[in-house]
């Protein structure tokens with residue numbers, strides 16, 4: 081029996097490329113450090129891509145969709161049918177992530193891991209269907225170990241397609257009504273944090289709704305909350321799309337592709353993925369801080385600095401897509417600025 085891919089050691093970003101990139105940043109015609117986070121972004125991309133001139137021109141966006149049994153318990157402001165309707169909307173080109181992917185010239189893949197309702201139109205949707213949504217995590221495990229393996233492997237297959245297409249950056253997005261509940265429960269368990277730190281309005285619950293959602297999460301944690309093994313935590317509290325995201329991020333890192341992490345749900349998936357595969361952090365960039373309460377806590381717990389804070393709270397990979405131009409600027413500056421010597425500028 082070979083080990084499953086998520087247990088294999090990850091490749092290391094290149095220290096030599098990182099050191100050369102850092103040295104170049106000191107030679108560019110600017111006061112050292114004056115490009116702030118853009119300098120670190122460029123250096124990390126050099127190390128991850130094993131290139132002296134990094135690029136994120138070819139971007140692969142994969143939106144993973146699935147339903148959640150807990151959605152029947154009033155934890156979202158929207159009904160479950162919306163998951164299927166939005167999947168069709170992604171593929172038809174009308175969703176926010178569809179627009180942003182087009183604008184970036186990125187490939188957009190929509191992966192159905194377990195949408196419960198029939199799709200109005202399944203053209204352009206990659207079929208990785210496991211079941212009609214997860215189990216209700218207040219009453220039962222979200223999924224079986226076999227289903228979790230299927231979801232992780234589906235994510236890895238998406239990363240393989242990104243690699244075959246020559247992607248220089250991987251973005252995972254999520255769609256699944258009720259998935260902020262699953263993400264909060266998973267993060268509370270893995271971080272040993274109080275539910276209040278991680279629960280929020282999601283698609284737009286009012287205060288009473290958020291209090292109800294917090295009670296549901298506490299009930300789920302009471303049922304499943306003693307086992308912090310990341311595989312078991314994903315099986316009891318995760319979602320098919322959250323597990324696929326974790327698999328895709330690990331799969332992208334295995335293929336040397338840096339990952340740009342989206343908002344609350346994708347960050348919770350990234351947290352679980354880093355618990356499965358501890359060196360994954362060196363492959364992740366964090367795109368934005370979502371408006372969803374709990375995202376700040378999650379980012380802080382992971383020691384992550386997000387690129388943007390635009391009060392977005394959509395998901396789908398949209399925050400990551402919006403941050404791509406910042407990464408492109410970081411690459412262009414690193415690659416094209418003159419050095420002090422080249423420009424004949426005194427370097428102080």
Ligand SMILES: Cc1cc2ncn([C@H]3O[C@H](COP(=O)(O)O)[C@@H](O)[C@H]3O)c2cc1C
Pocket residue numbers: 155156157158162166254255256257258259260261281282283284394395396
């Ligand atoms: C029309 C629409 C489009 C979306 N696109 C992403 N989400 C986002 O909202 C859901 C999570 O919030 P909650 O846990 O409150 O259900 C996810 O599907 C997420 O990606 C959407 C939600 C809606 C309604």
Ligand SMILES: O=C(O)c1cccnc1
Pocket residue numbers: 260282283342343344345346370371372375392393394395396
């Ligand atoms: O930050 C996110 O990813 C998010 C927040 C609320 C609802 N859906 C997604």
